[in-house]
Amino acid sequence: MRVTLLGTGDTTGTPTVGCDCDTCEEARDRGVERSRFSVHVENERTGESLLIDCSPDFRQQFLTHNVALPDAAIVSHIHFDHLDGLGNAYRLFDDLPVYAADEVDPVTGESVADTIRSKYDYLDRVTVEDVTPFDSVRVCGLDVTLVPVDHPPLVCYGLCVEDPETGAKLSLSGDTSYDVPADSRAALSDPDLLLADGIVPAAFCEYHPMGGKDEGPDGTPYTFGTKHMTREGALALADDLDAAETRLVHLAHYYPPEEAFAEPLAVDGETYDL
Numbered sequence: 001m002r003v004t005l006l007g008t009g010d011t012t013g014t015p016t017v018g019c020d021c022d023t024c025e026e027a028r029d030r031g032v033e034r035s036r037f038s039v040h041v042e043n044e045r046t047g048e049s050l051l052i053d054c055s056p057d058f059r060q061q062f063l064t065h066n067v068a069l070p071d072a073a074i075v076s077h078i079h080f081d082h083l084d085g086l087g088n089a090y091r092l093f094d095d096l097p098v099y100a101a102d103e104v105d106p107v108t109g110e111s112v113a114d115t116i117r118s119k120y121d122y123l124d125r126v127t128v129e130d131v132t133p134f135d136s137v138r139v140c141g142l143d144v145t146l147v148p149v150d151h152p153p154l155v156c157y158g159l160c161v162e163d164p165e166t167g168a169k170l171s172l173s174g175d176t177s178y179d180v181p182a183d184s185r186a187a188l189s190d191p192d193l194l195l196a197d198g199i200v201p202a203a204f205c206e207y208h209p210m211g212g213k214d215e216g217p218d219g220t221p222y223t224f225g226t227k228h229m230t231r232e233g234a235l236a237l238a239d240d241l242d243a244a245e246t247r248l249v250h251l252a253h254y255y256p257p258e259e260a261f262a263e264p265l266a267v268d269g270e271t272y273d274l
């Protein structure tokens, strides 16, 4: 499978609109972007492709990167930066199946799948398919499994995508704190490529009103506030999952400029053949 990182930024992206911080300026100088989160997975055996999350930057991402429009999409959770690009389906697709979890979120009273159904009921090109977490579904010739992660207050899912022919495996953490449940870690383990939410460096926790939590052995916070992993947390998760290769994604412009473009922080347009 061929994996293209269409969007590697957090909800404001880098550069952030109206921001002249050193990191946004450095991104402009380098000509790189971190648009809102999305990943394109092409099954080269069948020629089909799967879109993971529907970025508000969908149009620009597909104009910029040399990838086919997807045959199906899967949505991790209902936050703006992962879902609101779905409106782009209008007039681009005859029918786009969108896979999402079927568990009821106690906060919204409905599942991710049901929220998408009601929010996009005007879009007859979209067909929402329910997925039960931990049950893998065959999509575009690939086995896709959603697993719960920790992104309060909403439910959110990480996922793995496995090629049943080659055994290649892509895992994504989803938007999550470091407190990923053990059974989800087991499902995500041993990927050829891990894409992990590492929104800020741990040192930035002092600027979050709730600080950090889930400290590692040396006291470094692995979670920024309650919703996302720090860089250090994402790398610790990668270690725990025994990932062969790791890219950090969902990155904010709060990384200092000398750290923001260092390995293994991803930028838009990276491709991986698994």
Ligand SMILES: [Zn+2]
Pocket (backbone or CB within 6 Å): 015, 016, 019, 020, 021, 022, 023, 024, 025, 253
């Ligand atoms: Zn900035």
Ligand SMILES: [Zn+2]
Pocket (backbone or CB within 6 Å): 077, 079, 151, 175
């Ligand atoms: Zn989110």
Ligand SMILES: [Zn+2]
Pocket (backbone or CB within 6 Å): 010, 011, 037, 079, 081, 082, 175, 250
């Ligand atoms: Zn997000």
